[in-house]
Amino acid sequence: METAAEQIPLEHFLFAAGVLFSIGVYGVLSRRNAVLILMSVELMLNAVAVNFVAFAVYTDGALFRGLIFAVFVIIIAAAEVGLALGIILRVFRNRATANVDEVSQLKW
Amino acid sequence: MTVANLVFYLIAALAIVAALGVVTVPNVVHAALFLILSLLAVAGFYILLSNEFLAIVQVLIYAGAVATIIIFGLMLTRGTDLPTVSVGGQWPLALLASGAFGGAVAAAVIDSTWPRDVGEVTLVSINDIGAVLFKDWLLPFEIVSVVLLVALIGAIVISTQEEGEA
Numbered sequence: 001m002e003t004a005a006e007q008i009p010l011e012h013f014l015f016a017a018g019v020l021f022s023i024g025v026y027g028v029l030s031r032r033n034a035v036l037i038l039m040s041v042e043l044m045l046n047a048v049a050v051n052f053v054a055f056a057v058y059t060d061g062a063l064f065r066g067l068i069f070a071v072f073v074i075i076i077a078a079a080e081v082g083l084a085l086g087i088i089l090r091v092f093r094n095r096a097t098a099n100v101d102e103v104s105q106l107k108w
Numbered sequence: 109m110t111v112a113n114l115v116f117y118l119i120a121a122l123a124i125v126a127a128l129g130v131v132t133v134p135n136v137v138h139a140a141l142f143l144i145l146s147l148l149a150v151a152g153f154y155i156l157l158s159n160e161f162l163a164i165v166q167v168l169i170y171a172g173a174v175a176t177i178i179i180f181g182l183m184l185t186r187g188t189d190l191p192t193v194s195v196g197g198q199w200p201l202a203l204l205a206s207g208a209f210g211g212a213v214a215a216a217v218i219d220s221t222w223p224r225d226v227g228e229v230t231l232v233s234i235n236d237i238g239a240v241l242f243k244d245w246l247l248p249f250e251i252v253s254v255v256l257l258v259a260l261i262g263a264i265v266i267s268t269q270e271e272g273e274a
Contacts, residue, residue: 007112008156014217016120016153020127020146022210027131029202035181036136039143042174043127046150057157058222064232064240068248070162071241074169075252079259081174085181086263093269098185 013054021047034088034098042077049073116156123149140179147171161234 020043027040049070056066092098126149129142147170154163241249 007110008116010222011217012116012120013153013157015214016123018210018213018217019124020150021213022206023124023127023131025209026202026206029205030199031131033136035178035185036130036139038181039130039139039178042143042170042178043130043146046147046170050150050153053154053157053159053162057159064237067159067162067232067237068241068245071165072248072252074165075256078169078174079256081177082263083259083266085177086265086267088181089184089267092185 010054010058013050017047017050017054020044020050032099032101034091034100035085037100038081038084038088042081045073045077112156115152119149119152119156122146123153136182137179140175140182143178144171144175147175159232161232161237 024040024042024044024047027043028037031037031040052066052069052073054066056064056070088098091103095103097103123146126142126146130139130146133139133142147166151163151166151171154160154166
């Protein structure tokens with residue numbers, strides 16, 4: 001009995017992850033609300049984790065390096081979301097906005 | 109076309125459509141719900157890749173914890189422009205940049221040669237993951253747990269109201 005991964009070429013996962021990452025890039029560049037930008041970043045991190053796991057399964061079956069990397073990516077993403085939302089809440093409290101275009105004091 | 113291929117295309121279509129919803133819908137709460145859908149579809153990818161453990165982690169941490177935190181963030185930053193936000197004026201440039209990036213990635217994937225014959229794909233058991241993680245990857249694991257702890261304490265410190273603050 002073949003596993004599902006043996007019937008699907010590696011490229012298909014890479015294409016799907018590439019499309020997801022590009023959508024994330026578009027979201028980060030086009031959205032102006034800080035929380036929505038954060039959500040787009042999550043999409044990008046997810047796409048990268050899928051790539052890691054796909055490469056691990058197809059080329060490095062016994063060593064799990066890509067899998068461990070994906071676990072670390074998920075952990076760091078959790079830390080990043082918590083910290084970023086802390087910063088966004090702080091900005092919102094001081095400036096009453098979550099729009100990144102209106103938070104521009106450091107811009108000259 | 110085998111069943112596995114069909115399932116893959118369904119899951120990929122779901123993930124991509126939901127991701128498009130995240131970056132285009134004007135209602136932020138709908139965007140958050142689309143994000144949850146996309147994250148669950150990615151968990152489906154992990155199951156197709158024989159990684160049940162990662163699928164469980166994905167559902168618990170991403171679709172559970174991270175999505176909850178993001179919805180809390182949306183609620184707590186409810187300004188005048190919420191719950192609907194428009195995209196900024198720079199969306200054509202953003203489309204151009206992301207399209208160029210996606211095209212470059214697709215070209216690179218097509219251009220490279222990948223292992224055609226994968227042989228057998230190992231089913232990764234949770235026992236093996238635990239053994240590898242705590243033998244070969246112990247130091248990175250401990251470092252990442254300290255990073256997580258520091259980041260979350262930092263988040264609490266940053267977002268706590270200070271004494272005498274308006």
